[in-house]
Amino acid sequence: MNIGEVSTHTGLPVKTIRYYEDINLIKPLRDNNGYRRFRDQDIHKLNFLGRARTLGFTIEDCRTLLALYEDETRASSDVKRVARDHLAQIDAKIADLKGMRQTLSHLVDACAGDDRPDCPILKDLGGKL
Amino acid sequence: MNIGEVSTHTGLPVKTIRYYEDINLIKPLRDNNGYRRFRDQDIHKLNFLGRARTLGFTIEDCRTLLALYEDETRASSDVKRVARDHLAQIDAKIADLKGMRQTLSHLVDACAGDDRPDCPILKDLGGKL
DNA sequence: TATAGAGTCTCCAGTCACTGGAAGGTAAAG
DNA sequence: CTTTACCTTCCAGTGACTGGAGACTCTATA
Numbered sequence: 001m002n003i004g005e006v007s008t009h010t011g012l013p014v015k016t017i018r019y020y021e022d023i024n025l026i027k028p029l030r031d032n033n034g035y036r037r038f039r040d041q042d043i044h045k046l047n048f049l050g051r052a053r054t055l056g057f058t059i060e061d062c063r064t065l066l067a068l069y070e071d072e073t074r075a076s077s078d079v080k081r082v083a084r085d086h087l088a089q090i091d092a093k094i095a096d097l098k099g100m101r102q103t104l105s106h107l108v109d110a111c112a113g114d115d116r117p118d119c120p121i122l123k124d125l126g127g128k129l
Numbered sequence: 130m131n132i133g134e135v136s137t138h139t140g141l142p143v144k145t146i147r148y149y150e151d152i153n154l155i156k157p158l159r160d161n162n163g164y165r166r167f168r169d170q171d172i173h174k175l176n177f178l179g180r181a182r183t184l185g186f187t188i189e190d191c192r193t194l195l196a197l198y199e200d201e202t203r204a205s206s207d208v209k210r211v212a213r214d215h216l217a218q219i220d221a222k223i224a225d226l227k228g229m230r231q232t233l234s235h236l237v238d239a240c241a242g243d244d245r246p247d248c249p250i251l252k253d254l255g256g257k258l
Numbered sequence: 259t260a261t262a263g264a265g266t267c268t269c270c271a272g273t274c275a276c277t278g279g280a281a282g283g284t285a286a287a288g
Numbered sequence: 289c290t291t292t293a294c295c296t297t298c299c300a301g302t303g304a305c306t307g308g309a310g311a312c313t314c315t316a317t318a
Contacts, residue, residue: 004294014295015277023275033284035295048254055254056229059275069251079250080242087233094226100185101219108216113209121208122198125180126173133265143266144306152304162313164266188304 001038010046017046025049025063057086130167139175146175154178154192186215 007014020026021036026045028036038046048069052062061082068074068082103124110120136143149155150165155174157165167175177198181191190211197203197211232253239249252258 002295013277016275018296019276033295034297035284044255047256051254051256053275054229055233056226065251065254068248069255072246074246074248075244076240076246076248076250077242077244079248080237080240083233083237083240083250087230087237090226090230090233094223094230097185097219097223097226100183101216101223104184104212104216104219108209108212111205111209111212113206115204115206117201117203117205119197119203119205119208121205121212122194125177125184125194126198127176127180131266142306145304147267148305162266163268164313182304 001043003036003038006038006043006046009043010050012046012050020046020049023059025059025066055086056090057082061086130172132165132167135167135172135175138172139179141175141179149175149178152188154188154195184215185219186211190215 001009003014003017006012006017010017012020017026018036021028026042026049028038028042031037045066048066049062052065053059057065064082065079068079107121107124112118130138132143132146135141135146139146141149146155147165150157155171155178157167157171160166174195177195178191181194182188186194193211194208197208236250236253241247
């Protein structure tokens with residue numbers, strides 16, 4: 001398969017696939033004309049990567065997970081640790097965003113949103129409370 | 130005030146303050162020795178920026194908000210629009226993260242996390258369900 | 259007065275995970 | 289044969305900083 005077809009199959013942009021080769025996540029073969037030729041295993045890896053990225057894993061996490069995936073003798077505890085750490089990061093981010101959301105929604109509610117200049121949002125940002 | 134003292138007062142790193150000058154968010158004066166000299170208004174702006182950034186506004190949003198802050202004839206509706214849009218972005222991000230969290234926590238729970246190689250997390254990522 | 263240390267300056271490069279675009283070669287369709 | 293689509297590499301830009309090099313200035317102590 002050429003890169004365009006792979007892109008269609010995996011849902012990953014062509015640019016992204018090339019990038020993943022650049023950083024050694026995949027190693028497709030090359031045809032005589034220089035075109036990349038993707039085997040089933042390459043496509044499988046790309047799907048793996050796409051799914052992992054969708055779940056928010058960093059590229060380095062993906063590299064680790066892919067290595068564990070290929071290692072038949074892995075311990076599931078190693079996989080679980082990576083996932084649990086990532087879950088903790090997600091929770092931290094959600095908490096952070098919820099904090100912002102809380103403050104911001106109060107401010108938005110308090111703002112008249114009319115033609116007058118008086119504005120509680122700016123008052124808060126300016127430290128005048 | 131010199132930059133170090135301003136950093137202490139505002140809680141913003143020295144590097145960040147210089148960066149904000151670079152991108153024209155603030156315009157401190159200069160002493161004869163070339164050191165930046167910050168007036169009260171500069172510090173006030175930096176606090177404004179720090180607070181806005183804490184609430185997750187982008188730098189461009191901050192630029193807009195700062196301009197509105199300085200404009201005595203603004204309409205609060207303009208401020209409110211920026212804030213409401215940002216709030217929508219935050220909500221989208223939270224929803225996205227919650228989706229990840231949901232899937233991921235199920236997988237983490239399902240994984241034994243022991244010495245054996247069998248792992249539902251990798252099974253999911255590999256598309257073998 | 260000499261000097262050590264802290265503070266400041268500018269400029270360049272790196273982060274993360276792509277994304278866009280230029281310039282050029284190759285393949286398939288009409 | 290030409291057009292069009294696809295492929296290649298390489299370079300630069302994104303956002304919001306952050307780190308570091310190399311040089312200058314200020315302050316405190318010996």
